[in-house]
Each structure stands twice: as C-alpha cells, then as structure tokens.
Amino acid sequence: MTGARYLQPRMYLHIPTLFLFLFFILPLIALVILSFWQTENYKIVRDWTILNYETLATVPAYITFFFRSLVMAIGVSLFLVVLSWPIAFFIVRYGGRFKLVLSLLLVIPFLSGEVLRLIALQGMLGPAGLVNGALVRLGGVPLRFIMYSDTASFIAFVYLYLPMVVTTIYLSLLNFDFRLASAASACGAGKFRIFIEVIWPLNLSGTLIGFLLSFIPTLSASLVPRFLGGPNGTLYGMSMAQQFGESGTWALGAAMGVVLFLFSAGALAILSLGVNLRRTGFTGMGRQ
Amino acid sequence: MAGRSDFLVKWLLGAILLLAYIFLYMPIAHILFASLSSHPNFPYPPEFNIDSYVRLYTNTVYQSAFANSLIIASCTAVLSTILGFLATVGILRFAGRRALIYAIFFASPLFVSEILLGISSMSLYYLVFGVAGNMLAAIIANSVHCFSFCFLIMASLLYKYDWRMNEAAIVCGASPVRSFFEVMLPLTWSGILSSLICAFVLSLNGLDISFYLLGATPTMPSVAWGALRYGVKPELYALSSIINITVFLAIILLYWRIRSDRKTEA
Numbered sequence: 001m002t003g004a005r006y007l008q009p010r011m012y013l014h015i016p017t018l019f020l021f022l023f024f025i026l027p028l029i030a031l032v033i034l035s036f037w038q039t040e041n042y043k044i045v046r047d048w049t050i051l052n053y054e055t056l057a058t059v060p061a062y063i064t065f066f067f068r069s070l071v072m073a074i075g076v077s078l079f080l081v082v083l084s085w086p087i088a089f090f091i092v093r094y095g096g097r098f099k100l101v102l103s104l105l106l107v108i109p110f111l112s113g114e115v116l117r118l119i120a121l122q123g124m125l126g127p128a129g130l131v132n133g134a135l136v137r138l139g140g141v142p143l144r145f146i147m148y149s150d151t152a153s154f155i156a157f158v159y160l161y162l163p164m165v166v167t168t169i170y171l172s173l174l175n176f177d178f179r180l181a182s183a184a185s186a187c188g189a190g191k192f193r194i195f196i197e198v199i200w201p202l203n204l205s206g207t208l209i210g211f212l213l214s215f216i217p218t219l220s221a222s223l224v225p226r227f228l229g230g231p232n233g234t235l236y237g238m239s240m241a242q243q244f245g246e247s248g249t250w251a252l253g254a255a256m257g258v259v260l261f262l263f264s265a266g267a268l269a270i271l272s273l274g275v276n277l278r279r280t281g282f283t284g285m286g287r288q
Numbered sequence: 289m290a291g292r293s294d295f296l297v298k299w300l301l302g303a304i305l306l307l308a309y310i311f312l313y314m315p316i317a318h319i320l321f322a323s324l325s326s327h328p329n330f331p332y333p334p335e336f337n338i339d340s341y342v343r344l345y346t347n348t349v350y351q352s353a354f355a356n357s358l359i360i361a362s363c364t365a366v367l368s369t370i371l372g373f374l375a376t377v378g379i380l381r382f383a384g385r386r387a388l389i390y391a392i393f394f395a396s397p398l399f400v401s402e403i404l405l406g407i408s409s410m411s412l413y414y415l416v417f418g419v420a421g422n423m424l425a426a427i428i429a430n431s432v433h434c435f436s437f438c439f440l441i442m443a444s445l446l447y448k449y450d451w452r453m454n455e456a457a458i459v460c461g462a463s464p465v466r467s468f469f470e471v472m473l474p475l476t477w478s479g480i481l482s483s484l485i486c487a488f489v490l491s492l493n494g495l496d497i498s499f500y501l502l503g504a505t506p507t508m509p510s511v512a513w514g515a516l517r518y519g520v521k522p523e524l525y526a527l528s529s530i531i532n533i534t535v536f537l538a539i540i541l542l543y544w545r546i547r548s549d550r551k552t553e554a
Contacts, residue, residue: 012378026412031407104542212399216399227516265399
C-alpha cells in the first residue's frame with residue numbers, strides 16, 4: 001500500500017512526460033537528422049551534409065518565400081492582437097453573466113477545422129463567392145484584390161486564428177483584478193493612463209502568448225497560400241509541404257522544417273522575456 | 289461627461305465584438321444556405337433542395353473517410369484526455385515547485401505548428417521503421433497536439449478542485465479506484481467532457497497531422513482537401529455544414545453541463 005502510494009505521484013507526471021519525449025521531442029530530433037542528409041531520386045541517402053541549408057540560404061526563391069512568410073506572420077499577429085483586445089475587453093467588462101456564452105461563441109468556429117473553414121471562406125471571397133457575386137448582381141465590378149492574392153491570405157489567417165488570440169487575451173483579462181484599475185482611477189489617473197500603465201502591462205504576458213499562437217501557425221502555413229494565395233503568394237510552409245509531396249525532396253523539406261522551428265522557438269524565447277506566467281490566464285497552477 | 293464617454297466606449301467595443309461575430313459566422317451561414325440550395329454559388333433568395341446531402345450520403349469515398357476520421361478522433365480524444373488528466377493531477381497535486389516547468393513543457397506542443405508535428409513524426413517513423421506512418425502513428429501524433437489543449441482545459445477547470453475529497457473517501461474505506469469513480473469523476477466531469485469534445489473535434493477536422501502520417505488512407509479533411517483542387521462542390525458545403533452543426537450542438541451540450549455544475553455549486 002505504501003509502495004503504491006509512493007509510486008503513484010511520480011506516475012502522474014512521468015507518463016505524460018515520457019509520452020511527449022517519445023512522440024514530440026524524438027520526432028523533432030529525427031527531423032534535424034533528416035535535414036542533414038540528402039534525397040536523390042525519391043530515396044534518402046544517409047550521408048552527412050549541410051547542402052540543404054546551403055540551398056535554403058542561397059536560392060533566392062526560398063529566401064523570398066521565407067521573408068514573405070515572416071512579414072505575413074508579423075502583420076497578421078499584430079493585427080489580431082489589436083483586433084482581439086477590444087473584443088476580449090468587452091466580454092470581460094460588460095459580458096456579465098453572458099461571458100461564457102460570448103466566449104464559447106468565439107471558440108465554435110475554431111473547432112470546425114482549417115480545411116472546412118477555408119472552404120467556407122472561399123465561398124465568401126472566391127470569384128463566384130458571396131462578396132463578388134453580390135457586387136456583380138448589384139451591377140458592380142468584382143473586387144480583384146480578394147481573389148487569390150496576399151490580401152485573401154491575410155483575411156484567411158485573421159479568420160483562422162482570431163478565436164485563438166481572443167481566447168488567450170480573454171483568459172488573461174478574466175484573471176486580471178480590475179480593482180487595480182479602480183485604485184489607479186481613485187488615485188487620479190486618466191483612462192488612457194490606466195490602460196497604458198496598469199491594464200496593458202499586467203496583461204502583456206497573455207497578449208504575447210496570443211501573438212505567438214497566431215504567429216507560429218501563420219509562419220508555417222501551407223494550406224492558406226495554396227488555396228487562397230495567388231500565383232505570387234507562395235509561403236515557406238507551402239513550399240515545405242511541396243518538398244514532402246510533389247518534389248519528393250524530403251531532406252530539403254526537413255531542413256525547411258528545422259528553419260521554421262528555430263524561428264518559432266526564437267520568437268518564443270524573445271517574447272518570453274516579457275512573460276511572467278503567473279500573471280497570465282494560466283495562473284493557479286501548483287496551488288491547491 | 290465621464291459617463292457619456294464610458295457609454296461611447298462600451299458601445300464601440302460592443303460593435304467591434306458584433307463585427308467579429310459577423311465575420312466569423314457569415315461564411316458558415318453562407319455555406320449552410322449554399323448546401324441547401326439548388327444554386328450553390330449564389331443561394332439568395334433561397335430555393336431549398338437537399339440534393340447535395342443525398343449525393344454526400346451516397347458517395348463511398350466520403351463514407352470510408354468518415355469511418356477513418358471517426359476512429360482517429362475517438363482514439364485521440366480518449367488517449368489525450370487520459371494523458372491530460374494525468375498531467376493535470378500531477379501538476380496540481382504532486383509537482384510542487386516544479387509545477388511551472390512541467391506546465392510549460394506540457395503546453396509546448398501548442399507552440400509547434402501542426403504541419404511540423406506531422407512532418408517530424410513522419411521523419412521519425414521513416415528513420416526507425418522505414419515506413420511513413422499508419423493509423424496508430426496518426427492517432428499518437430494527433431494526441432500530442434490535442435494533449436496540450438486537454439491539459440490546459442482540465443487544468444483551468446480543475447484547479448479549484450478540493451483534493452481532500454479523495455482523501456476523505458479513502459479514509460472512509462473506499463479504494464483509490466472507487467474514490468476516483470464515485471467522488472472525483474462526478475465532480476470533475478465537465479472538465480473531462482470539455483477535454484474529450486475538444487480533442488475529438490480538433491483531431492476529426494485537423495488535416496496536417498493525419499495527412500503526412502496516413503499516406504493513401506483517406507480521412508475527411510484530406511478528402512475535402514483533395515476535392516478542393518477540382519473546385520468546390522456542393523457536397524463539400526453539405527459536409528462542412530453537417531460538421532459545423534455537430535460542433536455547435538456539442539458546445540451547447542457542454543455549456544448546459546458547465547452551467548448546471550455551477551448551479552449545484554451555488
């Protein structure tokens with residue numbers, strides 16, 4: 001009995017840790033190993049080489065794809081943070097007893113999956129979609145910039161990741177003690193100053209996590225550019241997916257994966273300097 | 289004066305929220321109309337017609353894809369919820385000072401995109417076994433992704449749970465298993481249910497992970513993705529509408545569950 005009791009607590013933490021090690025960490029290591037090999041005629045040649053990374057660093061197309069992805073990811077994430085703040089703030093401050101309903105309504109579209117959501121969005125934006133269909137019927141000219149363009153990709157990313165970012169900021173604000181704002185107000189601070197000096201810094205961690213949760217998938221997105229982006233809209237993730245698909249150059253694709261992972265981890269590391277987890281929505285851990 | 293500006297801010301924020309809802313739901317409502325109409329491209333005014341649903345129902349490709357997706361999603365939901373539950377209990381009760389480190393580690397798959405998870409798992413299976421993957425591999429890789437969601441959901445719903453309840457049950461002579469089933473499970477059911485539903489739906493609809501690990505085996509998202517290349521068909525609208533409605537119902541169920549829990553607490 002005592003033996004079982006000593007064993008139990010460890011198991012609770014060790015089983016998930018082992019699981020993540022085997023199926024999350026090891027695959028990433030395998031990806032790194034693969035990226036230092038070569039693919040010839042759809043077969044993997046196990047010779048160590050850094051040729052893949054050289055290709056990525058010198059071929060202009062890959063460099064263009066990468067910077068296009070980076071700009072897109074930063075733009076989308078900044079826009080989402082700016083858009084999500086008022087939404088989350090409204091739900092927390094004025095939601096009252098409808099808070100849960102209002103926040104769940106934002107989550108529902110997130111759960112129906114990327115492909116189906118893109119199909120729905122294509123029904124709106126495409127050449128025969130609702131927006132252009134309505135414009136043509138009303139005697140207007142179809143909007144070219146929302147058909148197969150970077151703008152369309154941008155709208156799609158915002159559409160895909162808005163629920164995620166709002167929820168993160170919402171959780172952060174939900175755990176924020178608004179009496180602090182009242183205290184600042186009582187001490188004579190103006191509305192703007194309260195926001196800049198109290199509310200924003202204390203919810204910065206949640207905001208940064210929200211930023212990352214849209215930045216990372218946007219950086220490595222493959223479906224959106226392929227489906228909604230134009231002929232000049234190829235992004236890094238899409239190119240990576242092609243290495244594993246049509247081109248069959250797995251090793252090069254693996255190197256692209258490593259690049260994406262390093263950049264995501266880099267963004268995480270830089271931004272986490274500003275994160276104090278205890279101040280975010282993920283508090284309460286480790287407390288009974 | 290201050291009151292008026294407060295009022296203005298409130299309505300401005302409310303308007304942004306409303307716009308966000310319209311932005312999120314208009315495409316979903318549009319394809320629901322489109323799936324029910326005989327003119328899928330511009331279904332206004334609506335003319336009801338359930339042809340696309342009949343075609344979806346008789347299409348064998350979608351049937352086998354649906355079966356595969358259902359297997360993957362059910363197994364993933366159960367596996368990731370069990371692991372998430374272990375992780376939550378471990379962190380809330382036994383981790384002590386290292387709780388934060390474990391929490392960050394358990395949440396870390398969230399910060400690796402799905403496509404990278406799919407590709408890296410495929411690389412691992414290829415290096416070790418020489419095959420790109422199979423159903424089991426797809427379930428496990430999906431579970432890694434869903435595990436973080438399950439863990440965060442359960443941790444946020446369970447951190448107020450009073451662990452003395454379990455100890456009380458054991459002191460009263462219940463075995464640990466019985467105290468779990470008769471005390472803890474009923475009290476934490478809404479967290480577990482949320483986690484199950486979330487993992488099920490995420491893995492049912494996720495393309496990237498299953499796509500790289502399953503090769504030629506069709507799943508629903510991969511069939512939908514394949515069909516997209518040849519232009520969107522009304523069947524896809526029908527499929528998408530069915531899934532959206534199912535998700536909607538699942539969330540309503542969950543909402544009732546959480547609300548009735550709160551009522552009993554109060």
